[in-house]
Amino acid sequence: MSKHFLSVEGLKREFPAKDGPTVVFDNVNFGIEKGEFVCIIGHSGCGKSTILNVLAGLDQPTDGCVIMDGKEVSGPSLDRGVVFQNYSLLPWLTALQNVSFGVGARWPSWNKERVREHSARFLDMVGLGKAQDKKPAALSGGMRQRVSIARAFATSPKLLLLDEPFGALDALTRGVIQDELIKIWDETHQTVFMITHDVDEATLLSDRILLMTNGPNAKVAESVAINIERPRNRANIIEHPAYYKIRNHLVNFLVNRSGELRDASGEQGRYPVSVDPSADHESEAEPTGREEPAPVLKRQLT
Amino acid sequence: MLPLQVRSALLSLVILVLALGVWEALNQPPEASEGLSEFELLMGGADQEARVPPPSDVLSHAWAELSNPFYDAGPNDKGIGIQLAYSLYRVLTGFFAAALVAIPLGFLVGMSPLMYRALNPFIQVLRPISPLAWMPLALFVIKDSEQSAIFVIFICSIWPMLINTAFGVAGVRRDWVRVAQTHELGALKTAYKVILPAAAPTIVTGMRISIGIAWLVIVAAEMLVGGTGIGYYVWNEWNNLDLNSVIFSILMIGIVGMVLDLILGRVERLVQYQE
Numbered sequence A: 001m002s003k004h005f006l007s008v009e010g011l012k013r014e015f016p017a018k019d020g021p022t023v024v025f026d027n028v029n030f031g032i033e034k035g036e037f038v039c040i041i042g043h044s045g046c047g048k049s050t051i052l053n054v055l056a057g058l059d060q061p062t063d064g065c066v067i068m069d070g071k072e073v074s075g076p077s078l079d080r081g082v083v084f085q086n087y088s089l090l091p092w093l094t095a096l097q098n099v100s101f102g103v104g105a106r107w108p109s110w111n112k113e114r115v116r117e118h119s120a121r122f123l124d125m126v127g128l129g130k131a132q133d134k135k136p137a138a139l140s141g142g143m144r145q146r147v148s149i150a151r152a153f154a155t156s157p158k159l160l161l162l163d164e165p166f167g168a169l170d171a172l173t174r175g176v177i178q179d180e181l182i183k184i185w186d187e188t189h190q191t192v193f194m195i196t197h198d199v200d201e202a203t204l205l206s207d208r209i210l211l212m213t214n215g216p217n218a219k220v221a222e223s224v225a226i227n228i229e230r231p232r233n234r235a236n237i238i239e240h241p242a243y244y245k246i247r248n249h250l251v252n253f254l255v256n257r258s259g260e261l262r263d264a265s266g267e268q269g270r271y272p273v274s275v276d277p278s279a280d281h282e283s284e285a286e287p288t289g290r291e292e293p294a295p296v297l298k299r300q301l302t
Numbered sequence B: 001m002l003p004l005q006v007r008s009a010l011l012s013l014v015i016l017v018l019a020l021g022v023w024e025a026l027n028q029p030p031e032a033s034e035g036l037s038e039f040e041l042l043m044g045g046a047d048q049e050a051r052v053p054p055p056s057d058v059l060s061h062a063w064a065e066l067s068n069p070f071y072d073a074g075p076n077d078k079g080i081g082i083q084l085a086y087s088l089y090r091v092l093t094g095f096f097a098a099a100l101v102a103i104p105l106g107f108l109v110g111m112s113p114l115m116y117r118a119l120n121p122f123i124q125v126l127r128p129i130s131p132l133a134w135m136p137l138a139l140f141v142i143k144d145s146e147q148s149a150i151f152v153i154f155i156c157s158i159w160p161m162l163i164n165t166a167f168g169v170a171g172v173r174r175d176w177v178r179v180a181q182t183h184e185l186g187a188l189k190t191a192y193k194v195i196l197p198a199a200a201p202t203i204v205t206g207m208r209i210s211i212g213i214a215w216l217v218i219v220a221a222e223m224l225v226g227g228t229g230i231g232y233y234v235w236n237e238w239n240n241l242d243l244n245s246v247i248f249s250i251l252m253i254g255i256v257g258m259v260l261d262l263i264l265g266r267v268e269r270l271v272q273y274q275e
Helices: A048-056 A095-106 A112-125 A141-154 A171-188 A199-205 A243-263 B004-026 B038-043 B055-067 B080-111 B113-126 B131-142 B145-170 B174-182 B187-225 B230-239 B243-271
Strands: A006-015 A022-032 A037-041 A063-068 A080-083 A159-163 A192-195 A208-212 A220-225 A273-275
Touching: A006 A048, A022 A048, A022 A220, A037 A048, A037 A199, A048 A080, A048 A159, A048 A192, A080 A141, A080 B174, A095 A112, A095 A141, A112 A141, A112 A171, A141 A159, A141 A171, A171 A199, A199 A243, A208 A243, A220 A243, B004 B055, B055 B243, B080 B113, B080 B145, B080 B187, B080 B230, B080 B243, B113 B145, B131 B145, B131 B187, B145 B187, B174 B187, B187 B230, B187 B243, B230 B243
Parallel strands: A037 A192, A037 A208, A080 A159, A159 A192, A220 A273
Antiparallel strands: A006 A022, A006 A063, A208 A220
Protein backbone atom coordinates (compact mmCIF):
# COMPACT_ATOMS: atom_id res chain seq x y z
CA MET A 1 0.00 0.00 0.00
CA SER A 2 1.55 3.23 1.06
CA LYS A 3 4.63 4.15 2.99
CA HIS A 4 3.14 7.18 4.71
CA PHE A 5 2.91 7.10 8.49
CA LEU A 6 -0.79 7.80 8.16
CA SER A 7 -2.56 7.21 4.92
CA VAL A 8 -6.14 7.93 4.09
CA GLU A 9 -7.39 5.90 1.15
CA GLY A 10 -10.51 6.59 -0.86
CA LEU A 11 -12.44 7.89 2.11
CA LYS A 12 -16.14 8.50 1.59
CA ARG A 13 -18.86 9.45 4.02
CA GLU A 14 -22.57 9.63 3.34
CA PHE A 15 -25.29 10.84 5.63
CA PRO A 16 -28.81 9.57 5.14
CA ALA A 17 -31.28 12.20 3.94
CA LYS A 18 -34.86 12.18 2.70
CA ASP A 19 -34.02 12.19 -0.99
CA GLY A 20 -31.18 9.70 -1.03
CA PRO A 21 -27.95 9.88 0.94
CA THR A 22 -25.90 13.08 0.93
CA VAL A 23 -22.27 12.46 0.07
CA VAL A 24 -20.26 14.82 2.27
CA PHE A 25 -16.91 13.89 0.78
CA ASP A 26 -15.75 11.26 -1.59
CA ASN A 27 -12.45 9.86 -2.80
CA VAL A 28 -10.42 11.64 -0.14
CA ASN A 29 -6.79 10.56 -0.26
CA PHE A 30 -3.82 11.95 1.57
CA GLY A 31 -0.86 10.94 3.65
CA ILE A 32 0.85 12.37 6.70
CA GLU A 33 4.45 11.69 7.66
CA LYS A 34 5.71 11.11 11.16
CA GLY A 35 6.47 14.38 12.96
CA GLU A 36 4.58 16.44 10.43
CA PHE A 37 2.19 19.24 11.34
CA VAL A 38 -0.64 19.25 8.83
CA CYS A 39 -3.58 21.65 8.75
CA ILE A 40 -6.73 21.17 6.75
CA ILE A 41 -8.73 24.16 5.54
CA GLY A 42 -12.08 24.29 3.81
CA HIS A 43 -15.40 26.02 3.98
CA SER A 44 -18.02 24.96 6.52
CA GLY A 45 -19.85 21.83 5.50
CA CYS A 46 -17.02 20.29 3.50
CA GLY A 47 -16.65 17.54 6.10
CA LYS A 48 -13.38 18.47 7.78
CA SER A 49 -14.70 17.54 11.19
CA THR A 50 -16.10 14.29 9.85
CA ILE A 51 -12.67 13.39 8.45
CA LEU A 52 -11.15 14.15 11.83
CA ASN A 53 -13.75 12.02 13.59
CA VAL A 54 -13.01 9.16 11.23
CA LEU A 55 -9.28 9.54 11.93
CA ALA A 56 -10.08 9.53 15.65
CA GLY A 57 -12.14 6.37 15.23
CA LEU A 58 -15.27 8.11 16.55
CA ASP A 59 -17.05 7.89 13.19
CA GLN A 60 -17.12 5.15 10.57
CA PRO A 61 -16.52 5.97 6.90
CA THR A 62 -19.01 4.74 4.32
CA ASP A 63 -16.12 3.62 2.16
CA GLY A 64 -12.36 3.69 2.20
CA CYS A 65 -10.01 3.30 5.10
CA VAL A 66 -7.45 4.96 7.30
CA ILE A 67 -4.16 3.22 7.98
CA MET A 68 -1.88 4.44 10.70
CA ASP A 69 1.51 2.92 11.35
CA GLY A 70 0.58 -0.17 9.33
CA LYS A 71 -2.72 -0.78 11.15
CA GLU A 72 -6.22 0.08 10.07
CA VAL A 73 -8.08 2.53 12.30
CA SER A 74 -11.20 0.78 13.54
CA GLY A 75 -12.16 2.60 16.71
CA PRO A 76 -11.04 5.22 19.23
CA SER A 77 -7.60 4.62 20.65
CA LEU A 78 -5.06 6.26 22.93
CA ASP A 79 -2.74 6.30 19.92
CA ARG A 80 -4.77 9.18 18.59
CA GLY A 81 -5.34 12.07 20.98
CA VAL A 82 -8.13 14.50 20.24
CA VAL A 83 -8.58 18.14 21.27
CA PHE A 84 -12.14 19.24 20.66
CA GLN A 85 -13.22 22.79 19.93
CA ASN A 86 -15.26 22.99 23.13
CA TYR A 87 -12.34 21.76 25.27
CA SER A 88 -14.23 18.69 26.61
CA LEU A 89 -12.78 18.92 30.07
CA LEU A 90 -14.51 17.02 32.83
CA PRO A 91 -15.93 19.84 34.98
CA TRP A 92 -15.85 17.93 38.27
CA LEU A 93 -12.08 17.45 38.03
CA THR A 94 -9.38 20.07 38.56
CA ALA A 95 -7.04 21.05 35.73
CA LEU A 96 -4.39 18.66 37.02
CA GLN A 97 -6.88 15.84 37.51
CA ASN A 98 -8.11 16.33 33.96
CA VAL A 99 -4.58 15.86 32.63
CA SER A 100 -3.99 12.96 35.01
CA PHE A 101 -7.19 11.37 33.71
CA GLY A 102 -5.50 11.03 30.33
CA VAL A 103 -2.08 10.10 31.68
CA GLY A 104 -3.54 7.46 34.01
CA ALA A 105 -5.51 5.93 31.15
CA ARG A 106 -2.41 5.90 28.95
CA TRP A 107 -0.09 4.28 31.47
CA PRO A 108 -2.24 2.29 33.89
CA SER A 109 0.82 0.77 35.56
CA TRP A 110 2.21 4.11 36.70
CA ASN A 111 1.80 4.97 40.35
CA LYS A 112 -0.04 8.09 41.48
CA GLU A 113 3.08 10.13 42.08
CA ARG A 114 4.46 9.47 38.62
CA VAL A 115 1.14 10.28 36.94
CA ARG A 116 0.96 13.49 38.93
CA GLU A 117 4.49 14.55 38.12
CA HIS A 118 4.11 13.85 34.43
CA SER A 119 0.77 15.71 34.28
CA ALA A 120 2.08 18.69 36.21
CA ARG A 121 5.03 18.98 33.83
CA PHE A 122 2.71 19.31 30.85
CA LEU A 123 0.51 21.82 32.65
CA ASP A 124 3.64 23.85 33.33
CA MET A 125 4.48 23.66 29.66
CA VAL A 126 1.25 25.45 28.75
CA GLY A 127 1.82 27.97 31.53
CA LEU A 128 -0.84 26.67 33.91
CA GLY A 129 1.38 25.41 36.72
CA LYS A 130 -0.26 27.81 39.16
CA ALA A 131 -3.83 26.97 38.16
CA GLN A 132 -3.52 23.21 38.47
CA ASP A 133 -5.98 22.90 41.33
CA LYS A 134 -8.70 24.99 39.71
CA LYS A 135 -11.83 23.49 38.24
CA PRO A 136 -12.54 24.28 34.56
CA ALA A 137 -15.42 26.58 35.56
CA ALA A 138 -12.89 28.83 37.27
CA LEU A 139 -10.70 29.03 34.15
CA SER A 140 -11.10 31.26 31.11
CA GLY A 141 -11.76 29.78 27.68
CA GLY A 142 -8.12 30.10 26.71
CA MET A 143 -6.92 28.42 29.88
CA ARG A 144 -9.40 25.58 29.44
CA GLN A 145 -8.16 24.96 25.94
CA ARG A 146 -4.60 24.92 27.26
CA VAL A 147 -5.56 22.24 29.77
CA SER A 148 -7.11 20.27 26.95
CA ILE A 149 -3.95 20.64 24.86
CA ALA A 150 -1.81 19.62 27.83
CA ARG A 151 -3.99 16.54 28.33
CA ALA A 152 -3.56 15.55 24.70
CA PHE A 153 0.21 16.14 24.55
CA ALA A 154 0.77 14.46 27.93
CA THR A 155 -0.47 11.12 26.62
CA SER A 156 2.05 11.33 23.71
CA PRO A 157 -0.28 9.89 21.13
CA LYS A 158 1.17 8.78 17.80
CA LEU A 159 -1.16 11.25 16.13
CA LEU A 160 -2.72 14.33 17.63
CA LEU A 161 -6.00 15.55 16.19
CA LEU A 162 -7.03 19.14 16.81
CA ASP A 163 -10.58 20.09 15.84
CA GLU A 164 -10.56 23.88 15.46
CA PRO A 165 -8.97 24.22 18.86
CA PHE A 166 -8.90 28.01 18.83
CA GLY A 167 -12.22 28.61 17.10
CA ALA A 168 -14.01 29.79 20.22
CA LEU A 169 -11.23 32.06 21.47
CA ASP A 170 -10.70 35.77 20.97
CA ALA A 171 -7.90 36.84 18.65
CA LEU A 172 -5.44 37.88 21.36
CA THR A 173 -5.80 34.69 23.37
CA ARG A 174 -5.61 32.68 20.19
CA GLY A 175 -2.25 34.24 19.33
CA VAL A 176 -0.81 33.46 22.74
CA ILE A 177 -1.90 29.84 22.62
CA GLN A 178 -0.64 29.45 19.06
CA ASP A 179 2.78 30.48 20.33
CA GLU A 180 2.50 27.95 23.12
CA LEU A 181 1.43 25.26 20.70
CA ILE A 182 4.50 26.00 18.55
CA LYS A 183 6.68 25.81 21.64
CA ILE A 184 5.35 22.40 22.72
CA TRP A 185 5.48 21.13 19.18
CA ASP A 186 9.12 22.19 18.86
CA GLU A 187 9.87 20.18 21.99
CA THR A 188 7.88 17.07 21.17
CA HIS A 189 7.68 16.92 17.37
CA GLN A 190 4.31 15.35 17.73
CA THR A 191 2.52 14.38 14.51
CA VAL A 192 -0.47 16.73 14.29
CA PHE A 193 -3.54 16.93 12.11
CA MET A 194 -5.46 20.12 12.72
CA ILE A 195 -8.63 21.69 11.41
CA THR A 196 -8.76 25.45 11.17
CA HIS A 197 -10.63 28.21 9.40
CA ASP A 198 -7.81 30.64 9.75
CA VAL A 199 -5.34 30.93 6.88
CA ASP A 200 -2.74 32.78 8.99
CA GLU A 201 -2.98 30.26 11.77
CA ALA A 202 -2.48 27.39 9.35
CA THR A 203 0.53 29.10 7.74
CA LEU A 204 2.10 29.85 11.09
CA LEU A 205 1.73 26.34 12.47
CA SER A 206 1.94 23.79 9.72
CA ASP A 207 4.42 22.08 7.45
CA ARG A 208 1.72 21.41 4.94
CA ILE A 209 -1.84 22.57 4.38
CA LEU A 210 -4.52 20.43 2.80
CA LEU A 211 -7.17 22.37 0.92
CA MET A 212 -10.67 20.99 0.58
CA THR A 213 -13.21 21.91 -2.07
CA ASN A 214 -16.71 22.89 -1.06
CA GLY A 215 -19.20 20.25 0.01
CA PRO A 216 -21.22 18.24 -0.65
CA ASN A 217 -19.04 15.85 -2.59
CA ALA A 218 -15.97 17.58 -1.26
CA LYS A 219 -12.47 16.30 -1.82
CA VAL A 220 -8.95 17.22 -0.84
CA ALA A 221 -7.74 19.12 -3.89
CA GLU A 222 -4.33 20.49 -3.01
CA SER A 223 -1.53 19.93 -0.62
CA VAL A 224 0.35 23.19 -0.10
CA ALA A 225 3.89 23.02 1.27
CA ILE A 226 4.82 25.75 3.77
CA ASN A 227 8.51 26.29 3.19
CA ILE A 228 9.18 28.70 5.99
CA GLU A 229 11.96 27.64 8.28
CA ARG A 230 11.34 27.00 11.96
CA PRO A 231 11.34 28.15 14.67
CA ARG A 232 8.62 30.54 13.57
CA ASN A 233 6.77 33.13 15.52
CA ARG A 234 3.84 35.39 14.87
CA ALA A 235 5.88 38.56 14.80
CA ASN A 236 8.47 37.70 12.16
CA ILE A 237 6.67 35.22 9.97
CA ILE A 238 4.99 38.00 8.00
CA GLU A 239 8.42 39.34 7.03
CA HIS A 240 9.28 36.11 5.29
CA PRO A 241 9.40 36.49 1.48
CA ALA A 242 7.28 33.37 0.95
CA TYR A 243 4.58 34.37 3.42
CA TYR A 244 2.36 36.45 1.17
CA LYS A 245 2.79 34.12 -1.78
CA ILE A 246 1.48 31.29 0.37
CA ARG A 247 -1.22 33.43 1.84
CA ASN A 248 -2.43 34.68 -1.52
CA HIS A 249 -2.49 31.18 -2.86
CA LEU A 250 -4.58 29.93 0.06
CA VAL A 251 -7.03 32.82 0.00
CA ASN A 252 -7.37 32.57 -3.76
CA PHE A 253 -8.21 28.90 -3.40
CA LEU A 254 -10.80 29.50 -0.71
CA VAL A 255 -12.42 32.47 -2.39
CA ASN A 256 -12.36 31.43 -6.01
CA ARG A 257 -11.33 27.90 -6.70
CA SER A 258 -12.82 25.82 -3.87
CA GLY A 259 -16.20 26.06 -5.58
CA GLU A 260 -14.98 25.72 -9.16
CA LEU A 261 -12.93 22.62 -8.41
CA ARG A 262 -15.88 20.88 -6.82
CA ASP A 263 -17.93 21.45 -9.96
CA ALA A 264 -15.06 20.12 -12.06
CA SER A 265 -14.70 17.07 -9.86
CA GLY A 266 -13.58 13.83 -11.40
CA GLU A 267 -10.92 15.44 -13.55
CA GLN A 268 -8.28 15.25 -10.92
CA GLY A 269 -6.18 12.30 -9.93
CA ARG A 270 -6.49 10.31 -6.79
CA TYR A 271 -4.03 12.28 -4.74
CA PRO A 272 -4.17 16.02 -4.06
CA VAL A 273 -1.91 18.15 -6.25
CA SER A 274 1.27 19.20 -4.44
CA VAL A 275 1.86 22.93 -4.58
CA ASP A 276 4.75 25.06 -3.34
CA PRO A 277 3.78 28.72 -3.65
CA SER A 278 7.15 29.85 -2.27
CA ALA A 279 9.01 28.39 -5.23
CA ASP A 280 9.65 31.12 -7.80
CA HIS A 281 9.34 29.03 -10.91
CA GLU A 282 5.92 28.76 -12.47
CA SER A 283 4.62 25.39 -11.40
CA GLU A 284 1.80 23.77 -13.27
CA ALA A 285 -0.49 23.68 -10.31
CA GLU A 286 0.02 27.35 -9.63
CA PRO A 287 -3.23 29.27 -9.93
CA THR A 288 -3.59 31.29 -13.11
CA GLY A 289 -4.39 34.65 -11.63
CA ARG A 290 -1.06 35.23 -9.98
CA GLU A 291 -0.77 38.83 -11.09
CA GLU A 292 -3.95 39.77 -9.27
CA PRO A 293 -3.35 39.12 -5.60
CA ALA A 294 -6.22 37.70 -3.61
CA PRO A 295 -8.05 40.09 -1.29
CA VAL A 296 -5.63 40.46 1.54
CA LEU A 297 -8.04 42.21 3.85
CA LYS A 298 -10.24 39.18 4.26
CA ARG A 299 -8.29 37.73 7.11
CA GLN A 300 -10.43 34.92 8.29
CA LEU A 301 -12.90 32.71 6.52
CA THR A 302 -15.71 31.09 8.38
CA MET B 1 -29.90 48.42 58.83
CA LEU B 2 -29.27 44.92 60.07
CA PRO B 3 -28.09 42.26 57.63
CA LEU B 4 -30.80 40.24 55.91
CA GLN B 5 -30.00 37.07 57.86
CA VAL B 6 -30.50 38.75 61.20
CA ARG B 7 -33.68 40.47 60.08
CA SER B 8 -35.19 37.24 58.75
CA ALA B 9 -34.26 35.42 61.97
CA LEU B 10 -35.90 38.14 64.03
CA LEU B 11 -39.04 37.96 61.91
CA SER B 12 -39.15 34.17 62.29
CA LEU B 13 -38.94 34.60 66.03
CA VAL B 14 -41.77 37.15 66.05
CA ILE B 15 -43.98 34.84 64.00
CA LEU B 16 -43.20 31.93 66.34
CA VAL B 17 -44.00 33.92 69.46
CA LEU B 18 -47.23 35.27 67.92
CA ALA B 19 -48.40 31.82 66.79
CA LEU B 20 -47.61 30.23 70.15
CA GLY B 21 -49.24 33.15 71.94
CA VAL B 22 -52.49 32.83 69.98
CA TRP B 23 -52.45 29.07 70.45
CA GLU B 24 -51.81 29.46 74.18
CA ALA B 25 -54.53 32.11 74.62
CA LEU B 26 -57.18 30.16 72.75
CA ASN B 27 -56.69 26.98 74.71
CA GLN B 28 -56.92 27.99 78.35
CA PRO B 29 -59.04 25.79 80.62
CA PRO B 30 -62.51 27.30 81.04
CA GLU B 31 -63.10 29.32 84.20
CA ALA B 32 -65.01 27.25 86.66
CA SER B 33 -68.42 28.85 87.09
CA GLU B 34 -68.79 27.57 90.59
CA GLY B 35 -66.48 26.33 93.22
CA LEU B 36 -65.17 22.84 92.96
CA SER B 37 -67.01 20.16 94.78
CA GLU B 38 -65.14 17.97 97.15
CA PHE B 39 -65.23 15.18 94.60
CA GLU B 40 -63.75 17.36 91.88
CA LEU B 41 -60.97 18.52 94.15
CA LEU B 42 -60.23 14.93 94.92
CA MET B 43 -60.16 13.89 91.27
CA GLY B 44 -57.90 16.73 90.10
CA GLY B 45 -59.85 19.73 88.94
CA ALA B 46 -62.59 20.74 86.61
CA ASP B 47 -60.75 20.10 83.38
CA GLN B 48 -63.42 17.92 81.86
CA GLU B 49 -63.72 19.59 78.49
CA ALA B 50 -61.61 18.06 75.71
CA ARG B 51 -59.36 20.62 74.07
CA VAL B 52 -56.03 21.00 72.34
CA PRO B 53 -53.33 21.42 74.97
CA PRO B 54 -51.65 24.82 74.98
CA PRO B 55 -48.04 25.04 73.84
CA SER B 56 -46.78 25.48 77.36
CA ASP B 57 -48.10 22.01 78.21
CA VAL B 58 -46.70 20.55 75.01
CA LEU B 59 -43.30 22.06 75.61
CA SER B 60 -43.03 20.87 79.17
CA HIS B 61 -44.13 17.43 78.01
CA ALA B 62 -41.55 17.56 75.21
CA TRP B 63 -38.89 18.46 77.72
CA ALA B 64 -39.81 15.51 79.87
CA GLU B 65 -39.82 13.13 76.89
CA LEU B 66 -36.58 14.42 75.44
CA SER B 67 -34.71 14.27 78.73
CA ASN B 68 -35.29 10.51 78.80
CA PRO B 69 -35.77 9.47 75.17
CA PHE B 70 -34.75 5.82 75.37
CA TYR B 71 -36.76 4.36 78.25
CA ASP B 72 -38.66 1.18 77.58
CA ALA B 73 -41.57 0.43 79.88
CA GLY B 74 -43.34 -2.24 77.83
CA PRO B 75 -44.96 -2.30 74.41
CA ASN B 76 -47.33 0.60 75.17
CA ASP B 77 -44.75 2.93 76.65
CA LYS B 78 -41.44 3.46 74.93
CA GLY B 79 -39.32 6.61 74.74
CA ILE B 80 -39.53 8.85 71.67
CA GLY B 81 -35.91 8.01 70.81
CA ILE B 82 -36.71 4.33 70.54
CA GLN B 83 -39.77 4.97 68.36
CA LEU B 84 -37.84 7.28 66.04
CA ALA B 85 -34.98 4.80 65.85
CA TYR B 86 -37.38 2.07 64.69
CA SER B 87 -38.81 4.35 62.01
CA LEU B 88 -35.39 5.49 60.85
CA TYR B 89 -34.19 1.90 60.68
CA ARG B 90 -37.12 1.00 58.41
CA VAL B 91 -36.79 4.06 56.25
CA LEU B 92 -33.04 3.72 55.79
CA THR B 93 -33.19 -0.01 55.10
CA GLY B 94 -35.92 0.38 52.51
CA PHE B 95 -34.27 3.45 51.06
CA PHE B 96 -30.82 1.92 50.59
CA ALA B 97 -32.28 -1.31 49.25
CA ALA B 98 -34.17 0.82 46.73
CA ALA B 99 -30.98 2.73 45.84
CA LEU B 100 -29.20 -0.57 45.24
CA VAL B 101 -31.84 -1.52 42.70
CA ALA B 102 -32.79 1.87 41.27
CA ILE B 103 -29.36 3.30 40.49
CA PRO B 104 -27.97 0.37 38.46
CA LEU B 105 -31.35 -0.03 36.76
CA GLY B 106 -31.41 3.69 36.06
CA PHE B 107 -27.97 3.40 34.42
CA LEU B 108 -29.28 0.62 32.22
CA VAL B 109 -32.39 2.55 31.24
CA GLY B 110 -30.43 5.76 30.73
CA MET B 111 -27.69 4.21 28.61
CA SER B 112 -29.79 1.93 26.44
CA PRO B 113 -32.65 3.32 24.37
CA LEU B 114 -33.87 -0.26 23.96
CA MET B 115 -34.16 -0.81 27.71
CA TYR B 116 -35.72 2.62 28.11
CA ARG B 117 -38.47 1.81 25.65
CA ALA B 118 -38.96 -1.69 27.03
CA LEU B 119 -39.18 -0.69 30.70
CA ASN B 120 -40.90 2.66 30.40
CA PRO B 121 -44.49 1.29 30.31
CA PHE B 122 -43.91 -0.67 33.54
CA ILE B 123 -42.40 2.34 35.25
CA GLN B 124 -45.28 4.55 34.16
CA VAL B 125 -47.92 2.14 35.51
CA LEU B 126 -46.17 1.24 38.76
CA ARG B 127 -45.04 4.71 39.69
CA PRO B 128 -48.42 6.34 40.46
CA ILE B 129 -49.52 3.50 42.78
CA SER B 130 -49.80 4.70 46.36
CA PRO B 131 -47.18 2.75 48.27
CA LEU B 132 -49.72 1.82 50.93
CA ALA B 133 -51.78 -0.01 48.32
CA TRP B 134 -48.98 -2.60 48.28
CA MET B 135 -49.38 -3.24 52.00
CA PRO B 136 -52.01 -6.04 51.92
CA LEU B 137 -50.15 -7.86 49.18
CA ALA B 138 -46.85 -7.39 51.01
CA LEU B 139 -48.35 -8.68 54.27
CA PHE B 140 -49.72 -11.72 52.49
CA VAL B 141 -46.54 -12.55 50.59
CA ILE B 142 -43.93 -11.62 53.20
CA LYS B 143 -46.03 -12.65 56.22
CA ASP B 144 -44.13 -10.24 58.44
CA SER B 145 -45.40 -6.79 59.32
CA GLU B 146 -41.93 -5.40 60.01
CA GLN B 147 -40.58 -6.43 56.62
CA SER B 148 -43.79 -5.38 54.89
CA ALA B 149 -43.25 -1.85 56.18
CA ILE B 150 -39.71 -1.91 54.83
CA PHE B 151 -41.02 -3.18 51.51
CA VAL B 152 -43.48 -0.29 51.30
CA ILE B 153 -40.61 2.14 51.87
CA PHE B 154 -38.58 0.31 49.25
CA ILE B 155 -41.31 0.54 46.65
CA CYS B 156 -41.99 4.24 47.22
CA SER B 157 -38.29 5.20 47.24
CA ILE B 158 -37.44 3.41 44.06
CA TRP B 159 -39.22 5.60 41.51
CA PRO B 160 -37.69 9.04 41.99
CA MET B 161 -34.21 7.50 42.15
CA LEU B 162 -34.80 5.33 39.09
CA ILE B 163 -36.23 8.12 36.99
CA ASN B 164 -33.65 10.69 38.04
CA THR B 165 -30.76 8.29 37.48
CA ALA B 166 -32.03 7.39 34.01
CA PHE B 167 -32.56 11.06 33.21
CA GLY B 168 -29.14 12.08 34.50
CA VAL B 169 -27.34 9.26 32.71
CA ALA B 170 -29.13 9.90 29.42
CA GLY B 171 -28.27 13.60 29.66
CA VAL B 172 -24.50 13.19 30.06
CA ARG B 173 -22.80 15.40 27.49
CA ARG B 174 -21.66 13.50 24.41
CA ASP B 175 -18.28 15.21 24.56
CA TRP B 176 -17.51 13.64 27.91
CA VAL B 177 -18.42 10.20 26.65
CA ARG B 178 -16.14 10.87 23.67
CA VAL B 179 -13.33 11.79 26.03
CA ALA B 180 -13.80 8.39 27.68
CA GLN B 181 -13.82 6.71 24.27
CA THR B 182 -10.66 8.39 23.03
CA HIS B 183 -8.95 7.36 26.26
CA GLU B 184 -9.94 3.74 25.67
CA LEU B 185 -12.02 3.44 28.82
CA GLY B 186 -14.11 0.27 28.95
CA ALA B 187 -17.86 0.29 29.58
CA LEU B 188 -17.52 -0.18 33.34
CA LYS B 189 -14.78 2.41 33.72
CA THR B 190 -16.72 4.87 31.57
CA ALA B 191 -19.76 4.36 33.79
CA TYR B 192 -17.73 4.77 36.95
CA LYS B 193 -15.26 7.51 36.01
CA VAL B 194 -17.31 9.67 33.64
CA ILE B 195 -21.03 8.96 33.68
CA LEU B 196 -21.42 8.52 37.43
CA PRO B 197 -19.76 11.83 38.40
CA ALA B 198 -21.50 13.59 35.51
CA ALA B 199 -24.93 12.32 36.55
CA ALA B 200 -24.29 12.39 40.30
CA PRO B 201 -26.08 15.70 41.00
CA THR B 202 -29.25 14.46 39.28
CA ILE B 203 -29.01 11.08 41.01
CA VAL B 204 -28.62 12.65 44.45
CA THR B 205 -31.57 14.95 43.77
CA GLY B 206 -33.59 11.78 43.09
CA MET B 207 -32.34 10.31 46.39
CA ARG B 208 -33.37 13.46 48.20
CA ILE B 209 -36.89 13.28 46.77
CA SER B 210 -37.04 9.59 47.64
CA ILE B 211 -36.05 9.97 51.27
CA GLY B 212 -38.62 12.76 51.67
CA ILE B 213 -41.36 10.51 50.32
CA ALA B 214 -40.13 7.57 52.40
CA TRP B 215 -40.37 9.64 55.57
CA LEU B 216 -43.93 10.69 54.66
CA VAL B 217 -44.95 7.11 53.96
CA ILE B 218 -43.39 5.48 57.03
CA VAL B 219 -45.81 7.28 59.37
CA ALA B 220 -48.83 5.92 57.53
CA ALA B 221 -47.28 2.48 57.14
CA GLU B 222 -46.56 2.21 60.86
CA MET B 223 -50.07 3.31 61.74
CA LEU B 224 -51.19 0.26 59.77
CA VAL B 225 -48.69 -2.36 60.93
CA GLY B 226 -48.40 -1.13 64.51
CA GLY B 227 -46.07 -2.33 67.20
CA THR B 228 -43.27 0.22 67.06
CA GLY B 229 -42.19 3.35 65.25
CA ILE B 230 -43.18 6.99 65.24
CA GLY B 231 -46.31 6.38 63.14
CA TYR B 232 -47.52 3.78 65.57
CA TYR B 233 -46.66 6.12 68.43
CA VAL B 234 -48.83 8.94 67.06
CA TRP B 235 -51.77 6.65 66.59
CA ASN B 236 -51.30 4.96 69.94
CA GLU B 237 -51.19 8.29 71.77
CA TRP B 238 -54.36 9.30 69.95
CA ASN B 239 -55.98 6.15 71.29
CA ASN B 240 -54.66 7.08 74.73
CA LEU B 241 -56.14 10.58 74.19
CA ASP B 242 -52.76 12.02 75.08
CA LEU B 243 -52.77 15.03 72.77
CA ASN B 244 -49.59 16.39 74.32
CA SER B 245 -47.75 13.38 72.97
CA VAL B 246 -49.54 13.57 69.62
CA ILE B 247 -48.47 17.15 69.04
CA PHE B 248 -44.99 16.46 70.34
CA SER B 249 -44.52 13.54 67.98
CA ILE B 250 -45.85 15.54 65.02
CA LEU B 251 -43.14 18.05 65.79
CA MET B 252 -40.50 15.34 66.00
CA ILE B 253 -41.58 13.88 62.65
CA GLY B 254 -41.03 17.30 61.11
CA ILE B 255 -37.62 17.76 62.69
CA VAL B 256 -36.31 14.33 61.69
CA GLY B 257 -37.61 14.81 58.14
CA MET B 258 -35.82 18.14 57.96
CA VAL B 259 -32.56 16.59 59.18
CA LEU B 260 -32.77 13.80 56.58
CA ASP B 261 -33.31 16.38 53.86
CA LEU B 262 -30.45 18.53 55.14
CA ILE B 263 -28.06 15.57 55.05
CA LEU B 264 -28.93 14.75 51.45
CA GLY B 265 -28.79 18.43 50.56
CA ARG B 266 -25.23 18.43 51.88
CA VAL B 267 -24.37 15.37 49.79
CA GLU B 268 -25.93 17.07 46.79
CA ARG B 269 -23.65 20.04 47.23
CA LEU B 270 -20.64 17.72 47.49
CA VAL B 271 -21.24 16.12 44.10
CA GLN B 272 -22.41 19.32 42.41
CA TYR B 273 -20.14 20.75 39.74
CA GLN B 274 -20.19 23.88 37.66
CA GLU B 275 -19.95 23.62 33.93
